[in-house]
Amino acid sequence: MRNFADLIRKLDSTTKTTLKVKALAKFFENASDEDRVWTIAILSHRRPPRPVNTTLLRKWASELSNIPLWLFEESYHIVGDLAETIALVIPNTESHSDKSLSEYLSEMIALKAEDDDFKKTYVTDHWRQLNYYERFVFTKLITGGFRIGVSQKLMTRALSQTTGIDEDILAYKLMGKWDPNTISFEDLVLKEKASDFLSKPYPFYLAYGLETAAADLGAIEDWSIEHKWDGIRSQTIIREDHLFVWSRGEELVTDKYPEFHPFATEIPNGTVLDGEILPFPDKAIGTFKDLQTRIGRKTLSKALLEKTPVILKVYDLLEWKGDDLRQQPFVKRRAILKDLMSSLSSKDLPIYLSEIVECQSWDEVAKERDRAREMRSEGLMIKRKDSTYQVGRKKGDWWKWKTDPLTIDAVLTYAMRGHGRRSNLFTDYTFALWNANGEELVTFAKAYSGLTDAEFRKVDAWIKKNTIERFGPVRSVTPKLVFEIAFEGIAKSSRHKSGYATRFPRILRWRQDKKIEEANSLQDLETLIPV
Amino acid sequence: MTKPLLVFNKNGIFCEQANVYLDPWYPVDRAIISHGHADHSRYGHRKYITHHTNVLIIKHRLGPINVTGKAYNETFVINNVKFSLHPAGHIIGSSQIRVEYRGEVWVFTGDYKLEDDGVAVPFEAVKCHSFITECTFGLPAFKWTLQSKVFEDINHWWATNKEDNQTSVLFGYSLGKAQRLLKYLNTDIGKIYTHGAIENMTEVIRPMVDFPETTRITKETTKKDLLGNIVLAPPSAHGSTWIRKMVPYVTASASGWMAFRGARRRRAVDKGFVLSDHCDWQELLTAIEATGAEKIICTHGYTEIFSRYLREQGYDARTESTQFEGESSESETKEEVDKAS
Numbered sequence: 122m123r124n125f126a127d128l129i130r131k132l133d134s135t136t137k138t139t140l141k142v143k144a145l146a147k148f149f150e151n152a153s154d155e156d157r158v159w160t161i162a163i164l165s166h167r168r169p170p171r172p173v174n175t176t177l178l179r180k181w182a183s184e185l186s187n188i189p190l191w192l193f194e195e196s197y198h199i200v201g202d203l204a205e206t207i208a209l210v211i212p213n214t215e216s217h218s219d220k221s222l223s224e225y226l227s228e229m230i231a232l233k234a235e236d237d238d239f240k241k242t243y244v245t246d247h248w249r250q251l252n253y254y255e256r257f258v259f260t261k262l263i264t265g266g267f268r269i270g271v272s273q274k275l276m277t278r279a280l281s282q283t284t285g286i287d288e289d290i291l292a293y294k295l296m297g298k299w300d301p302n303t304i305s306f307e308d309l310v311l312k313e314k315a316s317d318f319l320s321k322p323y324p325f326y327l328a329y330g331l332e333t334a335a336a337d338l339g340a341i342e343d344w345s346i347e348h349k350w351d352g353i354r355s356q357t358i359i360r361e362d363h364l365f366v367w368s369r370g371e372e373l374v375t376d377k378y379p380e381f382h383p384f385a386t387e388i389p390n391g392t393v394l395d396g397e398i399l400p401f402p403d404k405a406i407g408t409f410k411d412l413q414t415r416i417g418r419k420t421l422s423k424a425l426l427e428k429t430p431v432i433l434k435v436y437d438l439l440e441w442k443g444d445d446l447r448q449q450p451f452v453k454r455r456a457i458l459k460d461l462m463s464s465l466s467s468k469d470l471p472i473y474l475s476e477i478v479e480c481q482s483w484d485e486v487a488k489e490r491d492r493a494r495e496m497r498s499e500g501l502m503i504k505r506k507d508s509t510y511q512v513g514r515k516k517g518d519w520w521k522w523k524t525d526p527l528t529i530d531a532v533l534t535y536a537m538r539g540h541g542r543r544s545n546l547f548t549d550y551t552f553a554l555w556n557a558n559g560e561e562l563v564t565f566a567k568a569y570s571g572l573t574d575a576e577f578r579k580v581d582a583w584i585k586k587n588t589i590e591r592f593g594p595v596r597s598v599t600p601k602l603v604f605e606i607a608f609e610g611i612a613k614s615s616r617h618k619s620g621y622a623t624r625f626p627r628i629l630r631w632r633q634d635k636k637i638e639e640a641n642s643l644q645d646l647e648t649l650i651p652v
Numbered sequence: 653m654t655k656p657l658l659v660f661n662k663n664g665i666f667c668e669q670a671n672v673y674l675d676p677w678y679p680v681d682r683a684i685i686s687h688g689h690a691d692h693s694r695y696g697h698r699k700y701i702t703h704h705t706n707v708l709i710i711k712h713r714l715g716p717i718n719v720t721g722k723a724y725n726e727t728f729v730i731n732n733v734k735f736s737l738h739p740a741g742h743i744i745g746s747s748q749i750r751v752e753y754r755g756e757v758w759v760f761t762g763d764y765k766l767e768d769d770g771v772a773v774p775f776e777a778v779k780c781h782s783f784i785t786e787c788t789f790g791l792p793a794f795k796w797t798l799q800s801k802v803f804e805d806i807n808h809w810w811a812t813n814k815e816d817n818q819t820s821v822l823f824g825y826s827l828g829k830a831q832r833l834l835k836y837l838n839t840d841i842g843k844i845y846t847h848g849a850i851e852n853m854t855e856v857i858r859p860m861v862d863f864p865e866t867t868r869i870t871k872e873t874t875k876k877d878l879l880g881n882i883v884l885a886p887p888s889a890h891g892s893t894w895i896r897k898m899v900p901y902v903t904a905s906a907s908g909w910m911a912f913r914g915a916r917r918r919r920a921v922d923k924g925f926v927l928s929d930h931c932d933w934q935e936l937l938t939a940i941e942a943t944g945a946e947k948i949i950c951t952h953g954y955t956e957i958f959s960r961y962l963r964e965q966g967y968d969a970r971t972e973s974t975q976f977e978g979e980s981s982e983s984e985t986k987e988e989v990d991k992a993s
Contacts (some may be wrong), residue, residue: 133916134914134922134923135922135923136917136921136922137922138922150852186792188792188961189961189964191793191960192957192961193792195791195954196791196792196793199791199793199954200793200914201912201914202913202914205912205913209792209793209794209795209911210792210793213795214902259664270917382990490936540914544912544914544915545912545914546918574918
């Protein structure tokens with residue numbers, strides 16, 4: 122634990138990527154195999170189930186630090202991280218722990234089954250005995266969500282430096298489902314086993330947003346254009362009569378989409394498809410909001426499956442007849458994909474090809490982009506015809522050219538403190554629009570991003586001086602500031618007070634030139650809904 | 653009911669009986685000033701009264717002003733109201749202001765801390781009935797470490813950076829924090845370079861305190877001169893073009909806010925040292941108890957939370973809003989820093 126806490130302290134002490142990787146690589150070099158596996162698991166968000174609920178943690182922390190619970194809660198709102206708050210309020214000691222990280226995790230897994238008295242003794246004894254950083258890490262392991270400014274990519278890079286294994290191969294090995302409690306470092310990282318590869322997806326290739334004029338990409342003949350679908354990016358694998366559906370978050374979601382289960386027998390073995398899961402109510406592509414009714418649902422009712430079925434819109438073929446096609450040019454992969462799709466056409470499967478849009482000029486591309494909302498897409502994908510299928514987000518060969526967002530001017534009405542690097546700053550805002558008679562402001566969206574740090578500081582200071590009422594971490598503020606809010610889509614919603622749900626709302630800019638009377642109304646919002 | 657001895661009005665904390673303001677934020681006739689930070693000592697008052705040491709500081713900051721110096725514990729009477737200044741331990745020349753009229757005693761802390769930092773005269777508790785206190789860090793999440801330990805860490809950080817062939821850039825406010833840092837930097841490791849705003853302020857204070865030698869950074873200073881040495885700079889120099897001269901460098905900030913990981917990340921400094929010239933949670937409680945006061949008025953900081961806690965402890969505590977800003981923007985104005993770059 123001492124070494125792991127020391128690693129976290131080092132990662133905390135620098136903003137430079139190279140130094141973070143160096144610290145991680147050094148840790149991996151010296152750590153035991155068990156600690157290595159657990160570190161990989163934690164930094165790739167595979168934590169064990171939470172052994173103690175946070176209500177109890179708060180209660181015990183306030184008792185141990187001899188402060189009332191409300192004061193602990195207020196401190197938590199301000200610090201913005203529960204484990205950090207606990208580490209800060211509990212009386213300090215300088216002592217270390219000799220137990221290893223993996224010993225702690227085994228104890229925490231066992232702890233889940235114990236009664237509350239036992240849990241309390243275990244947790245509070247450790248709080249008393251560990252120094253600040255170890256206490257913070259210990260508590261973070263309990264509360265989970267280890268976000269400390271180290272992406273999985275950095276972790277993989279460090280592991281690659283330590284083991285000498287290629288970074289892309291490591292990324293591939295670490296994907297998917299594995300249990301840190303049972304797997305060995307040898308099995309997870311070092312050894313190659315054929316059976317492991319049955320369900321294993323390939324790392325996704327992600328596109329960057331277009332930064333220049335599309336015409337600057339060069340000759341249109343070199344590029345392939347298709348729509349950018351607004352669903353869940355997924356990889357669908359058919360191997361040895363088994364079907365595996367992965368989401369981009371490297372989550373196995375096969376069970377959530379029973380519509381796809383016939384693929385296991387109807388699509389040839391040794392096939393891996395890259396495509397988008399899209400809602401398909403009334404035999405047409407729906408909105409992302411339709412899809413949300415399917416996401417996160419543990420049990421799928423028959424009614425829901427009938428109301429909101431899904432389809433797979435495929436755009437790439439990564440494996441064919443068991444061969445990895447990723448080094449083949451895009452057009453070649455597409456040609457095989459097209460053949461595959463026509464062989465399936467008679468079978469009435471919920472799988473469709475993402476059509477290539479033939480364009481003779483960049484002007485035609487721009488015109489097609491204008492049709493995006495009508496096509497229920499987010500814009501266009503522009504892929505170089507001879508591009509290989511790369512790993513992760515890479516510039517150069519694939520670009521996304523999204524439609525311009527919808528925008529509206531809204532009034533800031535509520536604010537909440539942020540988390541992480543924005544803790545103690547009011548950065549999470551609620552915005553309102555005028556109702557029909559222009560007398561009342563109605564909440565329509567929340568947004569957390571889009572301002573610069575300097576602007577956030579300014580707005581934060583303003584909020585502190587213009588608070589009307591406090592509701593826990595939330596403050597209502599005098600309606601005075603107007604912001605231009607951008608969003609990707611809008612749909613009617615009975616669950617929202619305004620009657621509308623917006624997709625990915627964010628702040629475009631602070632309209633310091635506008636008074637609240639000049640903000641938009643709900644009717645203005647309604648005119649933005651596509652027919 | 654008689655009128656309170658001190659009231660909060662639009663200009664600041666006002667003693668009507670003496671027609672005097674304490675640290676007013678708009679121009680007034682007569683102002684008693686607790687210390688030299690910009691949010692407490694502002695432009696435009698006709699007469700200033702402050703501690704002898706702070707006279708030099710605010711003259712440097714505000715230019716030619718009409719100012720009278722007083723010693724600590726020296727009583728001066730204005731229209732039957734007895735005033736005196738007492739060490740606040742916040743920065744050099746900082747005072748608490750004691751106000752007494754017809755047996756009733758009020759104390760206004762300005763800003764303060766209890767730990768003896770070796771530069772400022774240490775805080776002395778003053779008995780009073782009503783205590784007007786800052787509570788910049790009035791949350792139980794704030795617990796300072798002894799400064800000897802913090803300076804060990806800072807010097808260790810500098811030495812490590814030097815081994816890695818990097819220049820260390822340490823941010824601290826040009827009045828107060830910078831001199832406190834300067835005092836304990838270990839010159840066996842290397843040379844101390846200063847940003848102009850810090851050097852100017854240190855020149856004013858140097859006759860009163862024994863500081864190590866410093867070198868002002870000028871246009872002629874080269875990267876090679878700086879390499880492996882330490883640079884003291886005001887926080888607003890972070891991200892400026894001025895700092896490019898230091899490449900390759902590592903940054904650190906010394907402030908109470910560095911207790912929060914989020915604050916460290918937000919400021920994008922590599923390292924945060926938790927070092928404040930304000931009281932932490934326990935120091936505030938200790939100081940309040942030592943005054944024997946029953947009435948507590950919380951001015952800047954986590955006022956609502958802190959006063960609610962005090963009320964639960966049996967104090968008659970309330971909040972007043974002021975224009976003091978605590979550790980967020982203290983001491984220098986942006987123009988002062990820009991001018992000295």
